Amino acid sequence: MPTITRENGQPVTDAGERDAIIHALRLTVARGTPPPSAALDVVLAERRIDEYQSRTILADAEPVIGGLYAGSDVIALFPDTPELDTLEALFRRPHRHSDSEVRYILAGEGIFGFVLPDGEQVEVTVSAGDLIGVPARAEHWFRLSPLRKVVAVRLFGENPNWQAEFTDTRVRIG
Numbered sequence: 001m002p003t004i005t006r007e008n009g010q011p012v013t014d015a016g017e018r019d020a021i022i023h024a025l026r027l028t029v030a031r032g033t034p035p036p037s038a039a040l041d042v043v044l045a046e047r048r049i050d051e052y053q054s055r056t057i058l059a060d061a062e063p064v065i066g067g068l069y070a071g072s073d074v075i076a077l078f079p080d081t082p083e084l085d086t087l088e089a090l091f092r093r094p095h096r097h098s099d100s101e102v103r104y105i106l107a108g109e110g111i112f113g114f115v116l117p118d119g120e121q122v123e124v125t126v127s128a129g130d131l132i133g134v135p136a137r138a139e140h141w142f143r144l145s146p147l148r149k150v151v152a153v154r155l156f157g158e159n160p161n162w163q164a165e166f167t168d169t170r171v172r173i174g
Contacts, residue, residue, distance in 0.1 A: 001018070001029060001031050001130070002029055002031075002124045002125055002126045002127075002130050002132060003124070003125045004018055004021055004022075004122055004123070004124050004125075005122065005123045005125070005173070006120065006122055007120050007121045007122065007172060007173045012122075021116065021122060024116055024117055025114050025116065025122075025138065026135045026138065027114075027124070027132060027133060027134060027135070027138075028102070028131070028132070028133030029124075029130070029131065029132055029133070030130075030131040031129050031130055031131070032064060032129050032131070033129055034061070034064070034104075034105075034106045034107070034128055034129055035060050035061060035063060035064060036060070037056070037057050037060035037061070037106070038056075039052075039053045039056035039057045039060065040053075040057050040060070040106055040107065040151065043057070043076050043151060044107055044151070047076075047078040047080060047081075048076070048078075048081075049074060049076040049151075053074075054073060054074040057074045057106070057151075057153070058072055058073070058074060058153065061104065061106070061153050064104065064131075065104055065131075065153055065155060069102070069155040069156055069157060070156055070157055071155075071156040072153060072154060072155050072156065073153075073154050074106075074151065074152070074153055074154070075150070075151070075152055075154055076150075076151045077108075077144065077148070077149065077150050077151075078148070078149050079148040079149065084148070088143060088144055090164075091141065091142040091143065092141050092142065092143050092171070093141060093164075093166050094113075094115075094139055094140070094141045094166065094167045094168075094169040094171060095139070095140070095141065095164040095165055095166045095167060096136075096137050096138065096139050096140075096164070096165045096167065097134075097136060097137075097163070097164060097165070098136055098137070098163070098165075099136050099156060099157045100133060100134065100135055100136050100157050101133070101134040101140075101154075102131065102132070102133045102134070102154070102155035102156075103126065103131070103132050103152045103153070103154060103155075104130075104131045104152060104153040104155070105126045105127055105128055105129065105130045105131070105132075105150065105151075105152050106128060106151045106152060106153065107128050107149065107150070107151040108127070108128065108145075108147055108149035108150035108151055109125060109126060109127035109128070109145045109147055109149075109150060110125070110126055110142055110143070110144055110145060110150045110152070111123050111124070111125050111126075111142065111143050111144070111145055111174060112124045112126065112132060112134065112140055112141070112142050113140060113141045113142070113143070113171060113173060113174060114138070114139070114140050115139055115169060121171065121172050121173040122173070123173055123174055125145065136157075139167055139169060141171060143174060
């Protein structure tokens, strides 16, 4: 299961409290074992991804992610990814999408940030095997963990372009 950290830096260890936060944010979370994928192994070894590997990884993940989404792709970020700092700066800006955002983490880890209804900010760390669904219009942001590596399937509903609508929220956590 993803781990949740409060704005004061304290991890949420109580299952009931964790579930209440997930419910308040209207998140979908699940945990499983990523299916074996020779293409993923190549991506992790070469620290880059091409279109063929992306399609193969998606096919390998099909038993887990199903076919209920209008679109999907695979994102692979590594410390030496060109323009990584620019990409991460964009992801770190609080924003919303008109469509839901679903990520299935295949390798590495990342951190989603959210604002609870009472204004407190929390971070949800996802790692290999975690699936997180962020509902449409939910304000959030994303950053890489200190590992600076994540490979994830991105699933899209009705709007595969999922344009970000940036907000003015100041991130006080992380």
